[in-house]
Amino acid sequence: MQWLQGHYNLEKNLGSDEAAPPSLDRMTLLMELLGNPHRDIPAIHITGTNGKGSTSRMLVELIGATGLDVGSYTSPHIDRVNDRIMIANQPLDDESMTRAISEIAEVEQWVIEATGEPPSYFEILCAAAYNWFAATAVDVNVIEVGMGGRWDATNVIDAQVAVITNIGSDHLEIIGPTLADIAQEKAGIISKDTHVICGETSPDLVEIIATTEFREIWHRHSDFDASEDRLAVGGRLVDLKTPYGVHEEIFLPVNGAHQSENASAAVAAAEAFFGRKLDAEVITEALAHLTLPARFEIVQRQPTIIIDGAH
Template sequence: MDYESALAYLDEHASYDKTGRVDSPSVEPISRLASAMGDPHLAQPVIHVTGTNGKGSTVQIISRLLMAQGLTVGTYTSPHLERVNERIKRNGESISDEEFGEVIAGIADMEAITGVRPTYFEAVTAAAFRWFADVAVDVAVIEVGMLGRWDATNIVDAQVAVVTNIALDHTEFAGPTTVDIAREKAGIIKPGSAAIIGETEPDLVQIFRDEGGATTMVRGDDFETVDNSLAIGGRALDLRTPTTIYSDVFLPLHGAHQGDNAAVALTAVETFFAAPLAEDVVHEGFANVEMPGRFEVLGVQPLTIIDGAHNPPGADVCASVFFDDFQPEGRRILIVGTLRDPGEMLAALRADEFDVVHACTAPSPRGVPGADIAKAARSLGCDEVYVHDDVEAACKAAMKYADSDDAILACGSIYVAGAAREPLRRFAN
């Protein structure tokens, strides 16, 4: 199977991606596929990461720290920004088109043998497990796709289970309270897992303790971000783990929340090794972290940024970084598309504080029409609002009239960030 055929196969199996529904949440289908393949998900130790926001950054920091320690690291994340290969990486390098076609062909063969028709996410997850086993990674860092307990990634038996934080998201599948969300995410904690909990709400923390992992370490009690300062190109951090205080660590990511993710990630890696890390390993690992599409600065004149925040808590953080850390002096220009209630997202993004809003339809079957987003923006008090059929048209319009001291932010969905990256990068360069 070549790369294009693999993409066609996945598209035929897309369900949630097109409808936003999960009809029968269960790990049983992927368990059957994995069993037929010889259980490749058990071929290496795993650090498993869930949470409402911050999963992607935490996974990348963990992966870079493990790589700095000299391990060969498989990293599985979702969704992708521009190409599906980005989801499956070995030592930071995406799986090649040829290898991706081969492993997806293997999943198609398993479908024929087992009679199990996987979803898009199940197929890519199974492919990642197969490839990691084939290339013999030393450790896999796996990001949960949705919630935790019945997520396709949860067939792993993680040595370390990580929860970044809890907020309301995916309440159509688990809710309506954060307690319900926490119970679902706690499902990644297995009897032998060490649990690293970034959440601090006592009632929610107790849910994770009750899940019965081998040990539980909680932000504030066992680890914390002692100092978290704005630095050129990122954050300057002092981090306390259960064993050590690491000082003057530079993380090339934007936003104070990344300091919180850093403390979680560092504690997870220490726990994996059951030992503190050498100072040079910590500094090297953090310095090499990259997060395309997560408050990624593409240019500075005008300031041009994309961000993949897809829910109100993430949008609120995005707006805080944009307005409070960067403090743009010229016109503030928002390019926005979303898959969810535009009123909630625009309020969290502080859309009324932007001078211009370019509303567009995200490139997804679940994308909210740009006209509906524009209507919501006007109801919030936004005066200069334009509607576009797609992200590229919105980017072109924003770029056409932007001056060197203006600031452009494209956000609202990872699909918008991905689609905006190339046109905005061309403009920024």
Template sequence: MTETPQPRPAETYAEVEDALLSRWPETKLEPSLDRIRAFTELLGDPQASYPVIHLTGTNGKTSTSRMIDTLLRAFDLRTGRFTSPHLEKINERICLDGEPLDDEALVRAFNDVAPYTHLVDQSEPFPLSFFEAVVGMAYAAFADAPVDAAVVEVGMGGTWDATNVADGAVAVVLPIAVDHAQYLGDTAAKIAVEKAGIIKPGATAVLAQQEPGVTEVLLARATEVGATVVREGLDFGVIDRAAAVGGQVVSMQGLRARYDEVFMPLYGAHQAQNAVLALAAVEALIGHDGPLDEDVVRAGFAEVTSPGRLEVVRRSPTIVLDAAHNPHGAEAAAAALEDSFSFDPLIGVMGVMSDKDAEGVLAAFEPHLAHLVCTQNSTSRAMPAEQLAAAAIEVYGADRVTVVADLADAIEAAATLAETGGTSSVGSGAVLVTGSVVTVGEARALLRPRDDHGRRS
């Protein structure tokens, strides 16, 4: 009997990236947990060795995951965090104690699981996908650390998402709207059926306010599996919030106590909602003995960051990055811009994916943008800049739309317009780069300053 040759261990980040990207992309789906189950079983079911807070919803998953992670660490717990997609590097998806794995740790995490990926590829009808391989790497790395708790964001949907091989002790369902309609369904209620799959027997389901049809689906699932439900607006919620220098101040009713005037360095009502969901999730996991220590909660929220979510990366003119890629996210970002800033003019740079609701995103930003520069990111899924511009002209008019296909040139053109096109004081103009996580990630790579070792700050 001949032995299957073992793959050569990866030695560099580039080799890991190449090996992972040679697998099925995240956009190619075959709804089954068979491969990821086979994979994690070979790895010793690492996802069962720590409690998991599992998050789904249409928007806000990454920001809320980061808040939960930061709060748990404020309480001296060791954390693992899995989020997707990444802005700049795959490492961002797998974090220990709030920090992405460095390149050496990523190589080790890949080499630890690589022999088993090939066993699964040979035994299943379809090979492991990129996403399934990275999920397995994350779960194994968290067990190896070991972590006290893992914060895990679904890739897409819920029931058939590879992350769902873990049984979350807490399931957080953020607001559900229509996105990925070709995969998940064309109404929020249909999408909710898929997302409800992360609610497991005996779990606590932390539910954001939803439209009635969505709430009905989520409550039915919780009843079916015997999960405890806590709901925004009934059991917890934002009491009030106010914009502040560098972020906002929020008063929140948690599950067991009220937390007043908590500063958070993020902008917008949607981030306040994310914050109270994060608070409730942490209370559900570790707050069984009563209220959380208010000073620790304050310290945690004061440290929260969310790259690419209304992130100011440059001044003179101000350049803001926001990864809004569907109408729901665009409306939240636009409202936050209005709430927290007074830019004049605000120039948009937008690059979207071809499978997204570009018209809805364009319409959401239209009242807030003086001019729009249509561009595209470097991926094959990107909508061509000319095609986006044709849709934009229908919404903005031809005099408010420019096409610059190269992203760096588009940002430069927008910055020039921001500096010269205002009606008020010089220097109040700004640029918003938006439309896609990939577009924002590429813009971030162009704009973020580097330190002496070539790392971005």
């Protein structure tokens, strides 16, 4: 793990005068050296300004409740770097994490010789996730974009489903300078065989996303939505609509009205992935067990202490 900490955080330097042009060359080579493990497992790819992490965790629970093993890669980590690479929303233990990182270290020299520079901190972790998920034979990968989409290290996959939660003004100086530029970057995770779940509702930005080549697209409000959202003891009671029907009175044990929007996108993405309506029991069981660390998380009462990573 000390080896990992010694690597440059390339992503923090993006947008500066000395930053190199964005490229997936290093990540693509790294994947080739590992045997292209990212191609072995179907994937759901998630980008957007807000809600990526919550939507990812919901998706892992939903797909896992059908009996499949789900790997997920998210960033940044909250407590420990292990939090970035999970199976069934549980971080890798220290031994597994060390092994996963060590396998990337073994091929680093070939990357340096071919490109003139080592892989970045984010690229190493992303590659370790793809490699570990293939080695442990999970059934589905849920992958959260680090920033943007088109040039993000995660974007070596061709996902079956791509979720764009929304488009906001974060990182304008890096992937902007306009919201239209950001929409174009985030749409870069879409390929011709991808089913798109579009949570953005601004007509101008939706048009940019919709001009990308894809297999099918579902839009918030017209195709999927939280049609009802009511406060309940310990969370919220919501009705979730998708093209396959309405799931009524689903309990979300989390705080914040925005989480119903994340839940509607997650259910839509899961149903797009399976190509069918999820059983009511699956959704109820999956979301009843949901925890969202540092998302309006109440960690103490009297006095009340809330941890929230909103930005």
